[in-house]
Amino acid sequence: AQSVAQPEDQVNVAEGNPLTVKCTYSVSGNPYLFWYVQYPNRGLQFLLKYITGDNLVKGSYGFEAEFNKSQTSFHLKKPSALVSDSALYFCAVTPGSGNTGKLIFGQGTTLQVKP
Amino acid sequence: DAGVTQSPTHLIKTRGQQVTLRCSPKSGHDTVSWYQQALGQGPQFIFQYYEEEERQRGNFPDRFSGHQFPNYSSELNVNALLLGDSALYLCASSLTLGGGGYTFGSGTRLTVV
Numbered sequence: 001a002q003s004v005a006q007p008e009d010q011v012n013v014a015e016g017n018p019l020t021v022k023c024t025y026s027v028s029g030n031p032y033l034f035w036y037v038q039y040p041n042r043g044l045q046f047l048l049k050y051i052t053g054d055n056l057v058k059g060s061y062g063f064e065a066e067f068n069k070s071q072t073s074f075h076l077k078k079p080s081a082l083v084s085d086s087a088l089y090f091c092a093v094t095p096g097s098g099n100t101g102k103l104i105f106g107q108g109t110t111l112q113v114k115p
Numbered sequence: 116d117a118g119v120t121q122s123p124t125h126l127i128k129t130r131g132q133q134v135t136l137r138c139s140p141k142s143g144h145d146t147v148s149w150y151q152q153a154l155g156q157g158p159q160f161i162f163q164y165y166e167e168e169e170r171q172r173g174n175f176p177d178r179f180s181g182h183q184f185p186n187y188s189s190e191l192n193v194n195a196l197l198l199g200d201s202a203l204y205l206c207a208s209s210l211t212l213g214g215g216g217y218t219f220g221s222g223t224r225l226t227v228v
Binding site for chain 1: 119121146148150155156157158159160163165170171173205207209216217218219220221222224
């Protein structure tokens with residue numbers, strides 16, 4: 001079955017420290033990979049995506065993600081966390097190869113950044 | 116440039132009733148997808164509309180149906196509501212089945228009592 005796993009329900013980090021939110025996937029082909037962020041009672045905001053090329057993708061608000069095909073992972077990173085980064089983060093992939101118009105989401109990871 | 120607009124923002128319905136949720140896509144987008152996000156879960160794909168036709172469907176019963184209009188806006192209809200249908204319903208728009216990425220609306224919070 002095609003799936004996305006975010007192994008940590010919550011990640012806690014101190015402001016100014018680097019953060020990593022993990023994501024692994026199990027889909028066939030060469031999927032597109034995404035990270036979205038969700039604030040309380042709001043929709044999803046796009047952070048970044050990987051389609052092809054450089055394995056390190058830079059996105060919005062200083063976030064970046066590293067694609068590792070052999071480990072089927074797409075971890076989200078930021079060198080220095082801000083309290084305002086506290087939110088719910090979702091990893092998503094398109095099943096199959098390329099753009100298939102459907103996103104499969106992980107269950108989400110709550111990021112808590114403490115001052 | 117308007118993003119994705121969903122209405123209403125909140126809705127309370129009784130079991131067995133029917134509900135219609137509406138979505139206006141981002142300007143320039145022609146594809147609309149609907150997702151259900153239960154509390155504490157990631158969004159689940161319901162279906163996608165392009166050129167006024169359902170193109171893909173997730174694992175949802177026939178009680179869930181949709182429509183896309185010539186102006187690309189879309190409706191999600193749910194019949195015979197169950198308590199388990201309570202969720203945040205998200206609409207995402209994109210260009211030509213997903214090219215260029217997906218823009219999400221803020222969602223409609225449906226509560227079934």
